[in-house]
Amino acid sequence: MAKITDETKKLIIADYLTGKYSQRELAKRHSISIGTVNKLTKDLEAKNEHFVEAEVAMISARQTLPNEQMNAIMNAAQNEAYNRGLIFNATQKNLNRMIEMLDKNTKYEKISVGDGVQNFEPVELSANDYKSLQDGIDKASLTLGVNPRNTTQINNTNAQQNQTKIVIERKEIKGKSE
Incomplete structure (x- = not known):
């Protein structure tokens, strides 16, 4: 062959x-x-x-929907893809900045010089800064799809709990009660 x-x-x-x-x-x-x-x-x-399934749905839609509706669907999908791209890119930039802060162990704090002039000076990261950066990295990993998690929200308040009565019956078996 x-x-x-x-x-x-x-x-x-x-x-x-x-x-x-x-x-x-x-x-x-x-x-x-x-x-x-x-x-x-x-x-x-x-x-x-x-x-493949999405494309099959689009082909089916093209065969049944008027052109105006198909154009509206395509425009909405393109806008959505564009917006997701913006979010993805911004998240990557923020993640890069967070990593840079961790590498240098510094952040920049605003210092007033006077007359409305503000300067920024590097300062060492605190424990709260590390926690904030870790939370930001975790959120970025979810946004970028690196760390997908399935979350299940459980709403369990006293008002929602069922009040179920349990009834125990006594039976007579061969002259003895149970």
């Missing part, structure tokens, strides 16, 4: 990541052996399946 090109390898991996093709289907589709597909896809997970 002929050696496959790097471009073909990329296509096979891309197809595999969609989660929509078996190794047998990929081998047939790209005219290679199942063993070769197995080697290329070893330790890979199909992580793009949700994108």
Whole structure:
């Protein structure tokens, strides 16, 4: 069998990541052996399946919705993606600044010189500063998706608790009560 090109390898991996093709289907589709597909896809997970489903939903919407509604959907999605990009970039910049502060063990505090002039002077970080930086890093890790956490909010107040009565019945068995 002929050696496959790097471009073909990329296509096979891309197809595999969609989660929509078996190794047998990929081998047939790209005219290679199942063993070769197995080697290329070893330790890979199909992580793009949700994108395939989203695209299917968009294709279905294009077939059923008027152009005005599709344009509105696309504009809203582009705005949302742009805003998420801004948040992502700002979070990365803030994270870099926090790491720089930790590396130098300093922060800058505002000092009034007079006549409305303010200067900044480096000072050593305090314990509260370290805690604030750690909290900021933790929040940044959530925003950037580095440390995803599933949170479950439990609302348990006295007003919400159920008042359940437990009733115990006594039965007579062979002349004895239980």
